[in-house]
Structures are given as C-alpha cells and as structure tokens.
Amino acid sequence: MNHWIVAPVVLPAILAPFIIMVLRYHLDLQRIFSVAGVVVLLGIALTITAQAAGGDIQVYELGDWPAPFGIVLVLDRLSAMMVLLTALLALPIVLYAIASGWDDRGKHFHALFHFQLMGVCGAFLTGDAFNLFVFFEVLLIASYGLMTHGGGAVRLKAGVQYVAYNLLGSTLFLFALGTLYAVTGTLNMADMAVRVAELPADDTALLRVGAVLLLLVFCIKAAVLPLHFWLPASYANAPLPVAALFAIMTKVGAYSILRMYTLGFGPEVEATQGLVGAWLQPAALVTLAVGTIGILGAQHIARMVAFCAIASMGTLLIAISLFTETATTAALYYIYHSTLATALLFLVADLVMERRGGAIAPTRPMPQSGLISALFFVGAIALAGMPPLSGFVGKLLVLDAARDARDANAIWAVVLIGSFVTIVGLARAGSLIFWKSHDAQHNAEADQEGADEGDTVPAPEPQPGLAFTAVFTLVLGLVMLTLFAGPALQYASSTAQQLFTPEDYISAVLGGEE
Amino acid sequence: MEALVASAVGIMTAAGIFLILRRRTFPVILGLSLLTYAVNVFLFATGRLALNAPAVLNKYEDVPYTDPLPQALVLTAIVISFGMTAVIVMISLSAYLSSRDDHIDMTAQDSVDAPGEDA
Numbered sequence: 001m002n003h004w005i006v007a008p009v010v011l012p013a014i015l016a017p018f019i020i021m022v023l024r025y026h027l028d029l030q031r032i033f034s035v036a037g038v039v040v041l042l043g044i045a046l047t048i049t050a051q052a053a054g055g056d057i058q059v060y061e062l063g064d065w066p067a068p069f070g071i072v073l074v075l076d077r078l079s080a081m082m083v084l085l086t087a088l089l090a091l092p093i094v095l096y097a098i099a100s101g102w103d104d105r106g107k108h109f110h111a112l113f114h115f116q117l118m119g120v121c122g123a124f125l126t127g128d129a130f131n132l133f134v135f136f137e138v139l140l141i142a143s144y145g146l147m148t149h150g151g152g153a154v155r156l157k158a159g160v161q162y163v164a165y166n167l168l169g170s171t172l173f174l175f176a177l178g179t180l181y182a183v184t185g186t187l188n189m190a191d192m193a194v195r196v197a198e199l200p201a202d203d204t205a206l207l208r209v210g211a212v213l214l215l216l217v218f219c220i221k222a223a224v225l226p227l228h229f230w231l232p233a234s235y236a237n238a239p240l241p242v243a244a245l246f247a248i249m250t251k252v253g254a255y256s257i258l259r260m261y262t263l264g265f266g267p268e269v270e271a272t273q274g275l276v277g278a279w280l281q282p283a284a285l286v287t288l289a290v291g292t293i294g295i296l297g298a299q300h301i302a303r304m305v306a307f308c309a310i311a312s313m314g315t316l317l318i319a320i321s322l323f324t325e326t327a328t329t330a331a332l333y334y335i336y337h338s339t340l341a342t343a344l345l346f347l348v349a350d351l352v353m354e355r356r357g358g359a360i361a362p363t364r365p366m367p368q369s370g371l372i373s374a375l376f377f378v379g380a381i382a383l384a385g386m387p388p389l390s391g392f393v394g395k396l397l398v399l400d401a402a403r404d405a406r407d408a409n410a411i412w413a414v415v416l417i418g419s420f421v422t423i424v425g426l427a428r429a430g431s432l433i434f435w436k437s438h439d440a441q442h443n444a445e446a447d448q449e450g451a452d453e454g455d456t457v458p459a460p461e462p463q464p465g466l467a468f469t470a471v472f473t474l475v476l477g478l479v480m481l482t483l484f485a486g487p488a489l490q491y492a493s494s495t496a497q498q499l500f501t502p503e504d505y506i507s508a509v510l511g512g513e514e
Numbered sequence: 515m516e517a518l519v520a521s522a523v524g525i526m527t528a529a530g531i532f533l534i535l536r537r538r539t540f541p542v543i544l545g546l547s548l549l550t551y552a553v554n555v556f557l558f559a560t561g562r563l564a565l566n567a568p569a570v571l572n573k574y575e576d577v578p579y580t581d582p583l584p585q586a587l588v589l590t591a592i593v594i595s596f597g598m599t600a601v602i603v604m605i606s607l608s609a610y611l612s613s614r615d616d617h618i619d620m621t622a623q624d625s626v627d628a629p630g631e632d633a
Contacts, residue, residue, distance in 0.1 A: 144601055156605060157620060160609050167602065168549070171546075171550060174591055178553070182559075
C-alpha cells in the first residue's frame with residue numbers, strides 16, 4: 001500500500017495537537033511549524049498528484065481491512081487535484097494571517113487552521129460515505145473556532161447562526177446516510193454504486209429520497225440558492241483570511257456532488273437518472289443571479305466578496321449540473337480559478353478593511369491605496385471573467401460546454417448578464433473605495449474618527465511586505481492558471497474521463513487484490 | 515414497535531424543527547438537541563428493528579442478530595452531536611454576554627458594522 005495517500009490527513013492531525021500542547025505559549029514557534037507544515041503538505045500534495053496523474057486509482061485500506069468492511073481512502077485524479085488546491089490555497093493564507101497579525105488576535109489560530117486542513121483533505125480523499133460525514137464534522141468544528149477567532153459581539157452572533165445552520169446540515173446528512181444505508185446496506189461509496197445498480201426498478205423510492213437528501217446537504221455546503229443564507233453573514237463577519245480559507249469549503253460541497261453523483265448515482269443509473277441535474281441546474285442559475293445582485297447591492301466590501309463567492313459557486317454548479325464530460329472539465333478548471341480568485345479578493349478586502357474600514361462609501365484615504373487598488377482590480381477582473389485572466393477561460397469553457405444543453409439559452413443569458421452585472425458591481429465598489437476617498441470633508445471626519453480607533457483589539461504591528469507577498473502569490477497562481485491553461489485543461493479532461501468511467505473506481509476499491 | 519419508533523422519530527423531528535424556528539438561542543439549542551435525538555433513533559432503525567437479539571453473529575447456530583453497524587454509527591453521531599451542543603452553548607453564551615442580546619437573527623445594524631471597525 002502507498003502510504004503517501006494518508007499523509008495529507010495524518011500530517012495536520014499530528015501537527016495541530018502538537019501546536020496546542022507543546023507550543024501553546026510560543027507564537028513564533030507556532031508560526032514556524034505552521035508554515036513548515038503547510039509547505040510539507042504542499043510537497044505531499046504535489047507527490048500524490050504526480051502519482052495520480054498516471055491514471056491508475058490507488059486505494060489505502062485503513063487498518064488493512066478490505067474495502068466494503070473497512071474504511072478506505074481513494075486517490076484518483078480528482079481527489080489529488082483537490083488536495084493540491086487545498087495546499088496551494090493554504091500557503092498564502094497562512095503567510096497572510098501571520099503578516100497581518102490575525103493569528104495573534106485570539107488563541108490557537110494555527111492549530112485550528114491545521115485541523116481545518118485535515119478535515120478538508122480527508123473529505124477529498126475518503127471513499128466511504130460515513131467517513132465523509134466525519135471529515136465534514138472535523139472541518140466544521142475547526143471552522144467554528146476559526147470563524148469566531150478574535151471575538152467581538154457581531155462576529156460571535158454571526159458565529160451562533162453559522163454553527164446552528166451547520167448543525168442542522170449535519171443532522172440532515174445523518175438522515176440521508178441512514179436512508180441510503182437502509183436501502184443499500186453499505187456505506188462504502190463504490191459498494192453503494194454496485195448495490196444501487198442492482199436494485200429492482202420498482203423499489204427505488206427510498207433510494208431517491210436518500211439521494212435528494214444527500215444533495216440537499218451538499219447544497220448547503222456549496223451555498224446553492226435556497227440554502228445559501230448562512231454564507232454572506234458568516235463570511236463577511238469571519239476574520240477575512242479565514243474567509244479566504246473558507247473558499248475551499250464551498251468547493252468541498254461541489255466536490256461531493258461531483259463525486260457522489262458520478263459514482264453512486266451516475267448519469268446511467270436508472271433510478272436517479274436526470275434527478276440531480278434537473279434540480280441542481282435551475283438552483284445554480286438562481287444562485288448566480290442572486291449572487292450578482294448581492295454584489296451590486298452590498299454596502300460592505302466583505303459582504304460584497306461573500307456574494308462574489310456565491311456567484312462563482314453558481315457558475316461552477318451550472319457546469320457540474322450538466323453532468324457531461326466537457327462540462328465537468330470546465331467545472332474542474334473553474335474550481336481552481338474561483339477558489340484562488342475568491343481568496344484573493346478576500347485578502348484584498350482585508351487589506352482595505354485594516355486601513356480604512358470596509359464600508360463601500362467615500363471615507364478617508366488610506367496608505368498604499370495604489371498597490372491595493374491594483375490588486376483589487378486584478379481580483380475583480382479575474383472574478384468577473386474579463387479577458388486576460390483565468391476567469392475568462394473558465395467562463396468560456398462553461399459556456400462552450402453548455403452549448404448543446406437543453407437550456408442553453410437560459411444558461412448563456414444568466415452567465416453573460418451575470419458577468420456584466422458583476423463588472424458593474426465591482427467597478428462601483430472599486431471607484432467608491434479607491435477613487436472617491438480624497439474628499440476634504442471626509443478627511444476632516446477621518447481625523448476625528450482616528451482618535452477612537454483603539455477601542456477594539458489593538459492590532460499588532462503588521463508586516464505589510466509579507467502580506468503583499470502572500471497576496472501576490474495568489475495573483476501569481478491565477479496568472480499561471482491562465483498561462484498553463486493547456487496542461488491544466490488536459491489534466492482536467494482526463495480527470496473528467498476518469499469520473500465518467502466509474503467502473504475503474506469500483507474495481508479499484510472492491511478488487512480485493514493485495 | 516415500528517409504529518412507536520416511527521412516531522417517536524417523527525414527533526421529535528417536528529418538535530425540533532418547531533423549536534429551531536424560534537428566535538432566541540435557548541429554544542434553538544433545545545431544538546437542535548431534539549433533532550439529534552431523532553436522528554439517533556432513526557439511525558438505529560436503519561439496521562432493521564430486532565428485539566432481544568445480540569449484535570454479534572453466532573457461527574454455531576442460526577439465531578437472529580441485529581446489525582451492529584448502525585450502532586457504531588449512532589455512537590459516533592452521539593459523540594459528535596454532544597460535543598457540538600457544548601460548542602454552540604459556549605459560543606451563544608459568549609455572544610449573549612458580549613452583546614446582551616440572545617436573538618439569533620442578525621439585525622440590519624449588525625450587517626452594516628462588521629467587527630473590528632470603529633462604528
């Protein structure tokens with residue numbers, strides 16, 4: 001067995017308790033170990049991605065129990081690329097959190113950060129439905145801590161909502177898993193796929209209930225429209241570097257939809273044929289529409305970026321809901337792009353908020369506004385899908401994949417008008433924040449306000465150089481994604497190919513060879 | 515037996531959802547606990563209901579047994595939900611203590627002034 005597969009879970013699982021128990025009082029050491037841990041994780045992710053790129057699916061049997069009885073981790077192209085994305089995202093964010101002093105505004109930031117990484121990587125790697133639930137809980141528990149990191153009345157209040165909503169989601173997850181177990185008698189995803197295909201055609205009512213319940217759970221995670229209410233308040237009130245990390249959490253929902261509904265309830269399975277796509281597609285379209293309206297209407301930069309996250313999830317889920325190979329290729333490319341771009345805008349929003357507050361209205365000017373506005377401009381171009389950056393390539397791919405779909409007109413209209421409204425909304429925010437700030441009257445007000453700034457937690461001395469390096473790393477990621485769109489797409493399309501031949505996955509898991 | 519378990523799950527779920535839709539944190543937390551009880555009983559039932567049967571196979575004679583897997587799942591679910599209840603109690607307590615308000619919904623004012631800002 002290849003022990004690299006379990007490393008992305010084991011490394012943070014060891015590092016996080018080590019940080020809590022041994023390095024509790026040494027922030028500097030915590031920072032060193034945390035960054036080193038993320039760098040090692042990145043190395044591991046690159047290794048397993050290289051191993052998975054060949055196309056054979058590797059299985060890791062925990063405790064050496066064979067597949068339907070024990071829990072397995074499965075490494076295929078999709079899980080490898082998602083783990084790599086997690087590591088790529090984590091590195092700039094942990095650097096930024098250190099540079100901006102966010103990790104010093106509450107306790108145990110780095111430990112929670114690594115627990116979160118453990119949950120995310122585990123969710124991407126596991127091949128067992130109940131284990132997926134457990135890893136969801138791990139990443140959620142860590143996210144509760146991270147979300148309320150730093151405290152403050154409004155943040156804690158938003159935290160209560162966030163926790164309550166996700167507890168509700170977890171309960172629903174258990175109901176869905178219970179229903180599926182009652183029907184199929186297994187929780188291993190590959191085994192479940194086999195049993196679902198063998199079910200008699202007139203006995204699938206419960207199975208369909210289970211499939212839809214599971215879809216609801218993943219839609220809560222992915223913030224699809226009627227279930228998106230938790231996202232704007234949570235992301236806008238979380239510490240923004242944490243919100244940037246949360247960009248991967250919505251993708252966990254998208255990943256789970258992609259995994260479960262190509263493997264167990266795939267397009268060829270008669271019982272659930274067309275069921276998921278038919279529900280998901282209109283919801284995704286509305287998600288995109290509401291997300292863009294939110295961008296236009298937001299009064300606060302953090303809320304605006306949160307709505308950007310919702311809109312990009314809408315675009316992503318439109319591509320996923322088509323359930324064809326080309327559309328999935330587009331979706332996989334777009335996952336990378338939207339995660340990096342959303343994280344970039346969250347970090348830029350934090351730079352803005354630290355300097356002048358987050359209101360989208362003319363206030364006092366801020367230091368380094370030229371550099372920050374340039375970064376905002378780059379992030380806005382990427383998210384809106386304007387030509388030079390990867391957002392354009394991603395949206396083009398999604399539109400191209402939707403050309404033959406049944407509702408092609410609706411998809412094209414919503415995506416194109418949505419992009420236009422996004423441009424307008426981001427341009428409005430950018431010009432209000434960066435250009436209209438030199439008003440003399442507001443300068444006078446700003447001087448008065450400056451005095452009572454110290455009533456919140458005093459921010460530690462920031463190191464802007466490192467912070468900007470971290471943000472530029474994300475920009476670099478987007479540029480690389482654009483420059484190397486060819487190889488990235490090649491990988492994405494072979495991933496999609498692998499996803500739509502679930503027989504390989506099933507035989508790899510249940511094959512039983514040592 | 516089936517009717518009893520089914521109605522227990524149904525009533526607890528209904529009561530839980532009713533309480534979650536209240537506006538104060540205390541009923542919401544009670545509702546979440548009720549909902550987790552409901553899901554625990556439901557998970558038990560997914561392994562089929564069998565009375566007075568052990569959860570182990572007997573290889574010497576053919577006696578009825580209950581499915582042990584849902585019991586393991588319930589154990590995990592209980593541990594997680596118990597821990598989560600503790601977490602939400604702590605977070606809502608500190609939210610209440612810092613804002614002197616235990617309403618669970620955000621007001622319009624809350625969404626305007628984000629934390630850490632001099633409003």
